[in-house]
Amino acid sequence: MPHRSRTGPRTTSARSAAAHRQAALLRLSTAIAAAQDEEAIYRSVVNGLHDEALGYNFLGVFLLDSETGDRVLQASVGWPDVPTEWRVHRGEGLSEQAVQDGKLHYTPDVTRESKYLPSLASGSELDVPLRVNGRTIGVLVVESAEPNAFGDEDFEILQAATNQAGIAIARARLLEAERRRADEHKALLDTMADLSSELELSRVLQAVIERAVTLLGVTGGEVAIYEEETRELVVVASERIGKDSTGTRLKMGEGAMGTVARTLEPLIIPSYHEWLGQSAKYADVLVHSVMAAPLLIGRRLVGAIATVHSDPARVFNQEDLRLLNLFAPQAAVAIENARLYTAAQRQRQYFRELVRNSPVAIVTLNQVYRVVECNPAFESLFGYPQAEAVGRNLDELIATDATREEAEQYTREALDRPVHGIGRRKRKDGTMVDVEILGVPVIVDDERVGLMGLYHDISELLQARRDAEAANSAKSQFLASMSHELRTPLNAIIGYSEMLQEEVEELRQPQLQDDLTKINTAGRHLLELINDILDLSKIEAGKMQLHLETFPIEPMLEDVITTVRPLVMKNANHLEVRRADRLGTLRADLTKVRQMLLNLLSNACKFTDHGTITLSADRDDQHVVFTVRDSGIGMTAEQMERLFEAFAQADAATTSKYGGTGLGLVITKRFAHLMGGDVQVMSTPGKGSTFTIELPARGPDGDREPATD
Amino acid sequence: MARILLVEDNEMNRDMLSRRLQRKGYEITMAVDGREGVDKARTGGFDLILMDMSLPEIDGWEATRQLRAVPETEHTPIIALTAHAMAGDREKALEAGCDDYDTKPIELPRLLEKIETLLRRDA
Numbered sequence: 001m002p003h004r005s006r007t008g009p010r011t012t013s014a015r016s017a018a019a020h021r022q023a024a025l026l027r028l029s030t031a032i033a034a035a036q037d038e039e040a041i042y043r044s045v046v047n048g049l050h051d052e053a054l055g056y057n058f059l060g061v062f063l064l065d066s067e068t069g070d071r072v073l074q075a076s077v078g079w080p081d082v083p084t085e086w087r088v089h090r091g092e093g094l095s096e097q098a099v100q101d102g103k104l105h106y107t108p109d110v111t112r113e114s115k116y117l118p119s120l121a122s123g124s125e126l127d128v129p130l131r132v133n134g135r136t137i138g139v140l141v142v143e144s145a146e147p148n149a150f151g152d153e154d155f156e157i158l159q160a161a162t163n164q165a166g167i168a169i170a171r172a173r174l175l176e177a178e179r180r181r182a183d184e185h186k187a188l189l190d191t192m193a194d195l196s197s198e199l200e201l202s203r204v205l206q207a208v209i210e211r212a213v214t215l216l217g218v219t220g221g222e223v224a225i226y227e228e229e230t231r232e233l234v235v236v237a238s239e240r241i242g243k244d245s246t247g248t249r250l251k252m253g254e255g256a257m258g259t260v261a262r263t264l265e266p267l268i269i270p271s272y273h274e275w276l277g278q279s280a281k282y283a284d285v286l287v288h289s290v291m292a293a294p295l296l297i298g299r300r301l302v303g304a305i306a307t308v309h310s311d312p313a314r315v316f317n318q319e320d321l322r323l324l325n326l327f328a329p330q331a332a333v334a335i336e337n338a339r340l341y342t343a344a345q346r347q348r349q350y351f352r353e354l355v356r357n358s359p360v361a362i363v364t365l366n367q368v369y370r371v372v373e374c375n376p377a378f379e380s381l382f383g384y385p386q387a388e389a390v391g392r393n394l395d396e397l398i399a400t401d402a403t404r405e406e407a408e409q410y411t412r413e414a415l416d417r418p419v420h421g422i423g424r425r426k427r428k429d430g431t432m433v434d435v436e437i438l439g440v441p442v443i444v445d446d447e448r449v450g451l452m453g454l455y456h457d458i459s460e461l462l463q464a465r466r467d468a469e470a471a472n473s474a475k476s477q478f479l480a481s482m483s484h485e486l487r488t489p490l491n492a493i494i495g496y497s498e499m500l501q502e503e504v505e506e507l508r509q510p511q512l513q514d515d516l517t518k519i520n521t522a523g524r525h526l527l528e529l530i531n532d533i534l535d536l537s538k539i540e541a542g543k544m545q546l547h548l549e550t551f552p553i554e555p556m557l558e559d560v561i562t563t564v565r566p567l568v569m570k571n572a573n574h575l576e577v578r579r580a581d582r583l584g585t586l587r588a589d590l591t592k593v594r595q596m597l598l599n600l601l602s603n604a605c606k607f608t609d610h611g612t613i614t615l616s617a618d619r620d621d622q623h624v625v626f627t628v629r630d631s632g633i634g635m636t637a638e639q640m641e642r643l644f645e646a647f648a649q650a651d652a653a654t655t656s657k658y659g660g661t662g663l664g665l666v667i668t669k670r671f672a673h674l675m676g677g678d679v680q681v682m683s684t685p686g687k688g689s690t691f692t693i694e695l696p697a698r699g700p701d702g703d704r705e706p707a708t709d
Numbered sequence: 710m711a712r713i714l715l716v717e718d719n720e721m722n723r724d725m726l727s728r729r730l731q732r733k734g735y736e737i738t739m740a741v742d743g744r745e746g747v748d749k750a751r752t753g754g755f756d757l758i759l760m761d762m763s764l765p766e767i768d769g770w771e772a773t774r775q776l777r778a779v780p781e782t783e784h785t786p787i788i789a790l791t792a793h794a795m796a797g798d799r800e801k802a803l804e805a806g807c808d809d810y811d812t813k814p815i816e817l818p819r820l821l822e823k824i825e826t827l828l829r830r831d832a
Contacts, residue, residue: 487792488719490814491721491722491814492721492722492725494814495725495814496721496725498729499725499729502729502817503732527814547800
């Protein structure tokens, strides 16, 4: 080691020098082994060799750039003018050879070598390849100011040092890869934890994009969510892409995110400005390359994410894609969760508002009937502020001794199923209030957690109904007694006029006959009117009683036909009867059915002249149908509409021309309803009318027992 | 000549009906309430009784039941006269023992037919 002998003290014994070298090599070994990363290894190699005992003064470690073939300086000693990360280009310099063949190369005199890149004016250089797992990754360059400075011992020492460094680098790279994977996992875990702990959508989206930027080491990016209604993407978070893109809408297939949303596959765009698919909305953005991915839950699109590099030196590679593919599903789930949560929040808010603003008093109880919450309407209806009501047993609060049992019954039942009723409850001030009560169980996730009570103040309603009922009852009472009072003198008028008619016939005084007939007819009309009014008032008062019996239809029809025959003759009409073979029996009020048929038939006779009136009767298992058809004057649609309204005979002129009270049809229809049936009408002006009575053959609902009379 | 007892509280109705029936050739005896009606019927040996249902003292239904319970009038035809077709009046009348019924205001031909039918049945 010529240069060492030159630099080391000459008096030092060879033995002592050897011991110092051993110690220095041990320190070098220890330092390399202790180095935590590649950089530390390079440093410890050059620093350890630059030891007084070893005497290497000018040295550096280069790493091979696998893409360019350049050697890049990692650490050096004694080259003060050389920049850090100095690049020696492929094909240049003496150390090229060692990198090429993986062998140690010694140049005893650098001045003789054209390839030498001078750092020293003269001297010798030793190039030792740095190999990791059989592959040359760099070179250790050692120089001396003097020619022929190195010998076998140097070769040995330096070769051993690079070997050890190679092993250490291999291990460090492995560790680095491990650490990187660990970091990735941690980053992903952090992302997941962060994202899943955050439920406010805007914050989740911001976190998603920040994480993506950190994880991928990109310049910036943006996140969009998919709007199902419009089938568009809406950018909701944007980070350093050169503008705030929040709010931008993209159609399916538009731009990078629109493209991945349509294909449902990730996409790398190495050179964005050359890409044909770019959206005009991003024309003002200076990005170099883009990587985008759909955000999917299963195959369902929830959004898209795009990350960008604005540095032309950075390009997205498969590793970035792998990371994005790891990240995207987490982001998708986080966004979806936040979206669902937000929707649930909104729903909750909506219902809260509904309950708060409801005019109906609403109170919720727990399983032991204690008040959990109540709304302002409850507070004002019962006079208990929520603070005072909470925790109290509801029935103790608003039921009296008299209503306690009934109230508790409602409460108990409402825990299982909805109950509905009307009752009286007590206010805080002791006054009573009539309420409509609805109790419903509150079930959350199939679990019964309590019940909800709704109280609707119906005091006014009930009072109004009582008033109306009283008024109506008084009216009906009045009408009934009036009708009775009117009938007695009327009977006398009709009776005596009839008697007089009989007498003038016997006494042969025909000149009186006409006037007496007029008195009699007017009297009968008045009686008819009174009877109809009485019927109607009874129906309206709910006091019309049905006398149900099961009777054969045939004789009833015969009776009706006999009764109506004189009326048919009067306007020279012809009566046609069509009846089914076996009409059987009908369960109904015989008197009323007869009255209904007579009403319809007498109407038909009245409004038909020289025509045909057809009475049909038919039945099936369930129904009996009577039809009265005439070929009379008929009605317009407008007239038909008002037909079944009380006192609405087509017009006043009709009444005076055709007579009648105009109440017959109303009563007929009401009778039909009472018996569980209906009356329908069809008519054409000038052509005639058809009225149909349909009645349930076995009586109205709720009356299905066989006839006893 | 058939003898008919007319039980009717209303004076005008009684007057009218009795005069019209007399003109048709019947011999009419009148009673003004249920009790008088029952008394007269048991002793009078009438061929037929026209019985108003809403009568003072005892009503037409009760009077009919009483008449049916005694041998003298057990089989005497009774026609109930009811007010305007009140639901159930007819059934109540038949149940009490009346043979037929007619509604007021009286349609004389209709009533005469019923009277004649019952008189023929008993003849």
